[in-house]
Amino acid sequence: xxxxxxxxxGLEAFFAAGRDRAPAPSDALMARVLADAEAEMVRPAxxxxxxxxxxxxxxxxxxxxxxxWAGLGGLATATAAxxxxxxxxxxxxxEASGLITPPLSVELMPGTESFMTASAEE
Numbered sequence: 001x002x003x004x005x006x007x008x009x010g011l012e013a014f015f016a017a018g019r020d021r022a023p024a025p026s027d028a029l030m031a032r033v034l035a036d037a038e039a040e041m042v043r044p045a046x047x048x049x050x051x052x053x054x055x056x057x058x059x060x061x062x063x064x065x066x067x068x069w070a071g072l073g074g075l076a077t078a079t080a081a082x083x084x085x086x087x088x089x090x091x092x093x094x095e096a097s098g099l100i101t102p103p104l105s106v107e108l109m110p111g112t113e114s115f116m117t118a119s120a121e122e
Contacts, residue, residue, distance in 0.1 A: 056064070063072055
């Protein structure tokens, strides 16, 4: 697989010398690295004193119980519609809304009635 090249044997001697003599970092470098590490360490945060939350007012509690401002807006809209319908004096709200319509008659074959009456008289 690997070819035995004479240039590789010469390089191997240099690699072996490099492995035998591992460089050690200087004391000044190690001191700077350790100083930087201490500067970046996370320090415990100061504990904040928590105070109990203030109780909401009765009005704020009532608004929150109906769904907040969105619920209050819906109730105001329904109230305005009720007052409007009340003052308009609708006779039958179902008829005004279109739920009840008077019965309609549809003539599917116009002119056949006169034909039927003419043939019945004969």
